[in-house]
Every structure is written in structure tokens, then in C-alpha cells.
Amino acid sequence: MTEHGSRHTTPEPSKLPSFPIAAGAKGAPAERRGARGPYKRSAVTRAAILDAAMAVIIEQGSRSASMREIARRAGVDQSTVLHHFPQKATLLIALMRERDARSDEIFAAARPATIADVPEALLALARSNAGQADIIALYTLLAAESVTADHALEEFFHERLARVRAGFLEGLTALSDAGMLRDGVTPEFASSALLALWEGAQLHWLIDRDGVDVVALLEDFLHLILRSPQT
Amino acid sequence: MTEHGSRHTTPEPSKLPSFPIAAGAKGAPAERRGARGPYKRSAVTRAAILDAAMAVIIEQGSRSASMREIARRAGVDQSTVLHHFPQKATLLIALMRERDARSDEIFAAARPATIADVPEALLALARSNAGQADIIALYTLLAAESVTADHALEEFFHERLARVRAGFLEGLTALSDAGMLRDGVTPEFASSALLALWEGAQLHWLIDRDGVDVVALLEDFLHLILRSPQT
Numbered sequence: 001m002t003e004h005g006s007r008h009t010t011p012e013p014s015k016l017p018s019f020p021i022a023a024g025a026k027g028a029p030a031e032r033r034g035a036r037g038p039y040k041r042s043a044v045t046r047a048a049i050l051d052a053a054m055a056v057i058i059e060q061g062s063r064s065a066s067m068r069e070i071a072r073r074a075g076v077d078q079s080t081v082l083h084h085f086p087q088k089a090t091l092l093i094a095l096m097r098e099r100d101a102r103s104d105e106i107f108a109a110a111r112p113a114t115i116a117d118v119p120e121a122l123l124a125l126a127r128s129n130a131g132q133a134d135i136i137a138l139y140t141l142l143a144a145e146s147v148t149a150d151h152a153l154e155e156f157f158h159e160r161l162a163r164v165r166a167g168f169l170e171g172l173t174a175l176s177d178a179g180m181l182r183d184g185v186t187p188e189f190a191s192s193a194l195l196a197l198w199e200g201a202q203l204h205w206l207i208d209r210d211g212v213d214v215v216a217l218l219e220d221f222l223h224l225i226l227r228s229p230q231t
Numbered sequence: 232m233t234e235h236g237s238r239h240t241t242p243e244p245s246k247l248p249s250f251p252i253a254a255g256a257k258g259a260p261a262e263r264r265g266a267r268g269p270y271k272r273s274a275v276t277r278a279a280i281l282d283a284a285m286a287v288i289i290e291q292g293s294r295s296a297s298m299r300e301i302a303r304r305a306g307v308d309q310s311t312v313l314h315h316f317p318q319k320a321t322l323l324i325a326l327m328r329e330r331d332a333r334s335d336e337i338f339a340a341a342r343p344a345t346i347a348d349v350p351e352a353l354l355a356l357a358r359s360n361a362g363q364a365d366i367i368a369l370y371t372l373l374a375a376e377s378v379t380a381d382h383a384l385e386e387f388f389h390e391r392l393a394r395v396r397a398g399f400l401e402g403l404t405a406l407s408d409a410g411m412l413r414d415g416v417t418p419e420f421a422s423s424a425l426l427a428l429w430e431g432a433q434l435h436w437l438i439d440r441d442g443v444d445v446v447a448l449l450e451d452f453l454h455l456i457l458r459s460p461q462t
Binding site: 184 | 378443
């Protein structure tokens, strides 16, 4: 039984929008925490390879980054890299999925208890990104590379954007259904604009760390599209 | 004498904000149109080299793109490329400046006659970009590359962003002074958000040409920040 007459309805926490980013992706990484023994050793090696790959790609771009250089930087044989990631594309996709899975964890950790807390949980994710310039730079670079000729991540980013946009639309639709969007603001516009603003602002922040405040910009945007609590 | 009492004041056209992108840049390219004889031949060669460079960089990224391959693609000797662009950085900067100069021309060609026409001129620029996917992809790629380690364009994009943000702030301040911004919308937020939204939306459009409409998104955003004409 939903409470009619109250503008901010409060769905059960399990029904709150989660803005899933990695969740629902095909072949998303399995949970790796708490593994032991040989499996744990393998997971440590895998993580070292991903860290090395991130460093090499940020320096050289994903097209120039060689599996040999990644192996050297990770301190393992090239065969070990190929055991974990048979192709460079597999490795690039793994890098992006780890990042997306981490974003989902951060959003969940912000624990929105009512739908009114959802905007604050989005800002918590933006605040966390502000401490992760390297991974944001990697993401931005790979997304931009992905739209150039015959790139290994073209399909991945196309599928990812559709999924993330759908998740944001679902989230903003829930806010709209709860009467939280200002008159005239549609969930379609609000979700597309929020995501585009976020990514554009992150690029600008990478270019000018002192001059651009992503969190403040998102906060002001949310203020613009959300009905103010007093209204 | 400005008209007080009228909400939409109408500055003289020469005083209208122009959202300059290339204008004011250090070492912006001189006007090349109408040149003749040897100078014209040189300009044609230069343009052919820039076209070839764009194609090679979109395929390989700017780090891997070699001056030799660019020369081959342009059908000239490598020495000719080096005559026009002694370093790869010079060539990359020239590519970006040509794009920015073209943007300024398109905005000017939209000929805003009163300040109320300025938003429409911005949309005209966005519409023109929609027919220029290759140059938008090049710009997006180089901007993303520029924030990675020791990139030749780091300083260029840092200086460019500061300049473009200042131009947008000046433009939105003029709209604000003319009473065109909604209550509570500051020129600082409006200009930063407009630019970030625009670039983020362009990236999303490059990833999904059919699913993302940059012009519609900007139009809705302008609708959100501008006072509606009836008010």
C-alpha cells in the first residue's frame, strides 16, 4: 500500500533505484573477495596485471600498449598475462568492468534509505571519483578511443552506454514517480543530461583539476531538476 | 543609454556575446582565404596534410601516428610535412585551431541580431557539429589523450579550456544581465554546465549516433536555465 497524498512516497529500500553501471553487463566479473590459496595467488597476479596495464595504457594509449610491456611492468611472464587475458580486448574490457563494479559498490555503500537520499548517493559516487583521477583518465581515454576506426572496445562502450543510460532513466523515473522532479523536467531529459554533464565535467576536471569542481556542478544540476524540499 | 524597465534589453549587435572559441588564442591561424599563386599552392598542401593527419590520428591515435605515414597519405614528401609542421605538436595544435576557428565562423554566420537570438546561434553550432562526426571524434580523442602522461597537447587543452570557459561565462553573464536566466541560475553554473553537457553529450553521440541527440539535449537544457519568454 503506497501512501497517496504524500508527495515523497518512500518505497522499500529494495525497490530504490540503484543506477546500476556494471550490474547486468554480459560476463560481469564474479566476486573475488575472500578467496584463498592458489585462487588467491591467481587473483593477486591478475590485479597486478590490471594495474600495470592501466599505467602502460595511460602512458601510451591502448593501441600502442603491448602485452609484452604490460607483462614487464607487472613483473610476470608474457604467458602469464595471456593466461589471464588471451587478447588485449579481454584485458581492456576487464579494466573497465572492474571500474564499473567498483562504482556500483560505492553507490551501494552510500546506502540510500529512502528515495530522497538517492541524489546524495550519486554525489557520493562523484566524490569518490574525485580521488580516482587515474581510473577516470583511463576511462575517458578508452571511451574516446572506442569511437575511432576498428577499436576493440567499440561494441563494449556501445553496449555499456545503452545499459547505463537505461539504468539512469529508471532511476530518474523513480524520482519522477515520487514527485521529486520539477514541473516540466522529464526523466528522459534529466537522465541523459545528468550522465552527459557528469562525463563532460570529468573531462574538464582532468584538464583543469583546480578550475573544475565536478561534485559542485552535479549538485547544482540536481538542485535545478529536483523540486526543492520546501515546495 | 540602456532601456531600463524592459526585461530583455537589446545591446547593439557588436556588443552581443560571441562565445569565442578560437578568437583570442595565442598564435591563432591567420586568415588564408583568397590567397593566390605560390601562397595558394602552399595553403592547399597544408590543408591536404591536415586532412591526412586527421585520418591517420583517428585510426592510430596521436602517439602512434607518424609524420612519415601522414606524408604518405597526403601524397607529399616528409620534408614538405616538416616544412609546414616542424613537430607533431605543431600539427596537432593546427588541427585543433582550424576546428575552433571554424566553430567561431559558424556561430558568427548564425548572425544573432539581439541577445534573445544567442541561444539559437549556439544550437546552430551544435547542429553543424552533428554533420562533423570525424572532427568531433578527433577533438574528443585528443582532449582525452591530452590528460595522459607527457602529452604534447596538455598545455594547449589547459589553456583552451580556460579560454572557452571564460568566453561562455561572459556570454551567460550577458544573458543574465539581460534578465534571461531563471531565478537561482547563476552564469557560473550555467556556463560550466552548458559546456560540460555539450561535450559529454557529443561523446555519447559518437558512441551511439542513433540513440543520442545532442541538439535536443542542449535545447532542453537551455529551456531549463532560460526564463521562458512568457514569464
